[in-house]
Amino acid sequence: MTTGPARPTETADGDGRGAPHRPLVVHRAPHTPRAAVLLMHGGRADGRTPPPRLNLPALRMRPFGSAISRTPRGRDLLLASVRYRCRGWNGAQADAARDARGALDELAGLAADVPVVLVGHSMGGRAALHTGGHPAVSGIVALAPWCPPGEPVSHLRDRTVVLLHDERDRITDAEGSRLFADRARQSGARAHAVAMPRGGHTMLRGARQWHRLTVELVAAMVDGTPLRLPADGKIPG
Numbered sequence: 001m002t003t004g005p006a007r008p009t010e011t012a013d014g015d016g017r018g019a020p021h022r023p024l025v026v027h028r029a030p031h032t033p034r035a036a037v038l039l040m041h042g043g044r045a046d047g048r049t050p051p052p053r054l055n056l057p058a059l060r061m062r063p064f065g066s067a068i069s070r071t072p073r074g075r076d077l078l079l080a081s082v083r084y085r086c087r088g089w090n091g092a093q094a095d096a097a098r099d100a101r102g103a104l105d106e107l108a109g110l111a112a113d114v115p116v117v118l119v120g121h122s123m124g125g126r127a128a129l130h131t132g133g134h135p136a137v138s139g140i141v142a143l144a145p146w147c148p149p150g151e152p153v154s155h156l157r158d159r160t161v162v163l164l165h166d167e168r169d170r171i172t173d174a175e176g177s178r179l180f181a182d183r184a185r186q187s188g189a190r191a192h193a194v195a196m197p198r199g200g201h202t203m204l205r206g207a208r209q210w211h212r213l214t215v216e217l218v219a220a221m222v223d224g225t226p227l228r229l230p231a232d233g234k235i236p237g
Contacts, residue, residue: 021083021085021099022083022106023082023083023084023085023099023100023102023103023106024080024082024083024102024103024106024107024110025080025081025082025083026078026079026080026110027065027079027080027081028069028077028078028079029078029079029080029110029111030075030076030077030078033076033077033078033111033114034076034077034114034222035076035077035078035114035115035116035117035138035222036077036078036079036080036107036111036114036115036116036117036136037065037068037077037078037079037080037116037117037118037119037218038080038081038082038100038103038104038107038116038117038118038119039061039064039065039079039080039081039082039119039120039124040061040081040082040096040100040118040119040120040121040124040125040127040128041055041057041058041060041061041081041082041120041121041122041123041124042057042060042121042122042123042124042125043057043084043086043087043088043089043096043122043123043124044087044088044089044123045088045089045123046088046089046090046091047086047087047088047090048086048087048088048090048095049086049087050084050085050086050087051084051086051087057121057122057123057124058081060121060202060203061081061119061121061124063207063211064119064143064210064211064214065079065081067211067212067214067215068119068214068215068218071215071219073219073222073223077222078107078110078111078114080103080107082096082099082100082103082124082127083099083103084096084099085098085099088123089123089126089127089146094127094130096123096124096126096127097126097127097130097131099127100118100120100127100128100130100131101131101134104116104131104134104136104137105134107136108134108135108136114136115136115137115138115139115221115222116134116136116137116138117137117138117139117140117141117218117221117222118131118132118137118139118140118141119140119141119143119214119218120140120141120142120143120145121142121143121144121145121203122143122144122145122146122171122172122201123146125142125143125144125145125146125147125163125172126142126145126146126147126148126151128140128141128142128145129142129145129147129151129156129161129180130151130152132155132156132159132161133155133156133159137159138159138160138221138222138224139159139160139161139162139217139218139221139222140156140159140160140161140162141162141164141214141217141218141221142161142162142163142164142177143164143203143210143214144164144165144166144169144171144172144177144199144201144203145163145165145172145177145180146172146176147163147172147173147176147177147179147180148176149176149179151180153180153183153184153186153187153189154187154188156184156187156188156189156191157187157188157189158188158189158190159189159190160189160190160220160221160227161181161184161189161190161191161192162191162192162193162194162217162227162229163177163178163180163181163191163192163193163194164194164196164210164213164214165177165178165193165194165195165196166195166196166197166198166199166200166201166203167195168198168200169199169200169201170200170201171200171201172201174193174195177193178193180193181193192227192229192233193233194213194229194230194233194234194235195233195234195235196209196210196213196235197209197234197235197236197237198237206237209235213235216228
């Protein structure tokens with residue numbers, strides 16, 4: 001992976017003039033939402049250029065948003081996503097996490113006192129786990145997340161956190177997800193690592209199973225009900 005030019009500090013509008021970056025994109029907003037779901041798509045380890053217009057990682061999250069919206073509970077949920085300033089995480093700058101925090105702050109202003117569930121894939125999963133200590137967040141569903149060794153976990157105390165990962169994923173490490181869940185649980189989080197039977201990193205094979213389980217987890221986190229997960233941490237194929 002390569003690093004692009006200097007990080008942009010603003011985006012251009014239709015006239016080419018600079019405009020402040022707005023990290024929150026609202027897709028659906030009921031008049032009085034009972035909860036909110038914030039989607040975070042994947043990206044790269046390094047890359048300071050903005051995501052392209054045709055952004056496959058962002059497209060990959062659309063079926064998850066659609067699946068959540070189609071449920072009876074979905075009518076009462078505010079659905080939004082994070083717009084990244086840069087394509088990459090970019091080391092200590094953690095640009096994706098910074099944008100996720102900005103989106104959460106903006107979301108809290110739009111819907112005060114509404115619990116938020118974060119759903120992030122790959123780099124977006126890492127951003128979700130980094131920002132899960134935000135006061136508005138009640139739960140996190142991390143899809144094939146990027147969990148390098150030494151990631152912080154203490155801020156996730158009292159949060160419900162589920163990491164879904166196919167052990168055959170060749171882009172991010174399923175063992176890293178398991179170790180992260182273990183450390184988070186030791187720090188007081190209700191953390192679970194779940195092995196998916198297929199899907200790799202893109203979650204294309206067995207996609208309906210990924211969507212269905214994510215919907216069930218989001219519903220349980222919103223309702224505050226127990227998670228229905230297999231005792232051995234493995235979803236049957």
